[in-house]
Amino acid sequence: MPELPEVETIRRHLAPHVEGRTLDALEVSDERWSRPLAPAELAAAVDGRRIEALARRGKYLIWELEDDVHLMVHLRMTGTLLLDPPETPRFARVRFALGDGHELWFDDPRRFGTGELALGGEARDAFFASRLGVEPLGPDFTSAHLYALTRASRAPIKAFLLDQRKVAGVGNIYADEALFRARIHPLRPAARLTRTQVAALRDAIVVSLEAGLDAKGASIDDYRQPDGVQGSFQHRFLIHLREGEPCLVCGRPVRKLRAAGRGTYVCERCQPRPRTAQAAARNSARRPARSAAASS
Numbered sequence: 251m252p253e254l255p256e257v258e259t260i261r262r263h264l265a266p267h268v269e270g271r272t273l274d275a276l277e278v279s280d281e282r283w284s285r286p287l288a289p290a291e292l293a294a295a296v297d298g299r300r301i302e303a304l305a306r307r308g309k310y311l312i313w314e315l316e317d318d319v320h321l322m323v324h325l326r327m328t329g330t331l332l333l334d335p336p337e338t339p340r341f342a343r344v345r346f347a348l349g350d351g352h353e354l355w356f357d358d359p360r361r362f363g364t365g366e367l368a369l370g371g372e373a374r375d376a377f378f379a380s381r382l383g384v385e386p387l388g389p390d391f392t393s394a395h396l397y398a399l400t401r402a403s404r405a406p407i408k409a410f411l412l413d414q415r416k417v418a419g420v421g422n423i424y425a426d427e428a429l430f431r432a433r434i435h436p437l438r439p440a441a442r443l444t445r446t447q448v449a450a451l452r453d454a455i456v457v458s459l460e461a462g463l464d465a466k467g468a469s470i471d472d473y474r475q476p477d478g479v480q481g482s483f484q485h486r487f488l489i490h491l492r493e494g495e496p497c498l499v500c501g502r503p504v505r506k507l508r509a510a511g512r513g514t515y516v517c518e519r520c521q522p523r524p525r526t527a528q529a530a531a532r533n534s535a536r537r538p539a540r541s542a543a544a545s546s
């Protein structure tokens with residue numbers, strides 16, 4: 251799934267092509283995309299409006315249209331936006347007609363992508379307030395802020411980082427990369443991290459996201475830039491998808507485990523397992539022997 255660096259790369263690519271133009275027509279061929287609005291209702295709200303800015307919040311791309319109308323687009327699993335492709339994309343679901351023959355296509359084989367409407371800045375802010383937490387490349391993402399957020403959590407740190415209501419835009423790739431850089435095990439409880447660990451993690455998140463941006467995103471599945479070109483961050487992963495390969499710091503083979511339901515990559519020498527989890531694993535291993543002894 252595209253994460254913050256991928257969506258921001260798309261935004262930076264598209265902005266000079268769309269800002270100041272008019273969105274002549276939004277043609278939605280799959281009603282799932284525009285739910286709860288029907289395609290015609292969404293089109294009626296946006297068609298013919300000037301595109302004032304293309305913004306981003308978390309993994310959302312925001313079309314800021316004239317008269318304070320906002321279209322919030324989410325790529326989800328497999329969505330891509332292709333500008334003036336040579337032919338109609340195979341899984342085309344939406345066409346943005348931009349005038350002078352320019353067009354942008356939303357291509358999406360899995361069909362989880364969405365386009366949602368907000369009429370007015372207040373409606374837009376309310377939409378994001380219930381869905382997204384702090385913007386990690388913004389000025390509010392301080393280690394003090396992150397420390398306060400972790401205190402209120404019962405989740406392991408990997409699950410915490412994937413929760414968009416805590417930190418917006420971080421997904422599976424950048425969570426793994428940041429935890430490795432900060433030398434924190436993904437199963438460590440967020441609330442147990444020390445101030446020093448949280449400060450290291452805050453910096454590691456920023457550095458990992460910026461590295462992804464520098465590489466114009468990671469193309470491990472469907473992600474492409476709007477000109478169809480892949481990103482290159484997948485060639486620069488420190489830990490993600492490197493199962494069995496030597497850790498770049500200590501040489502120990504990288505392990506794959508599951509955390510928050512996602513394949514998670516870790517070096518358990520550089521990122522030691524939390525002691526509580528080790529103890530829990532030992533206890534659960536012992537329990538059958540004990541109950542056998544009790545029943546005899």
Ligand SMILES: [Zn+2]
Nearest residue numbers: 497500517520
């Ligand atoms: Zn290591």
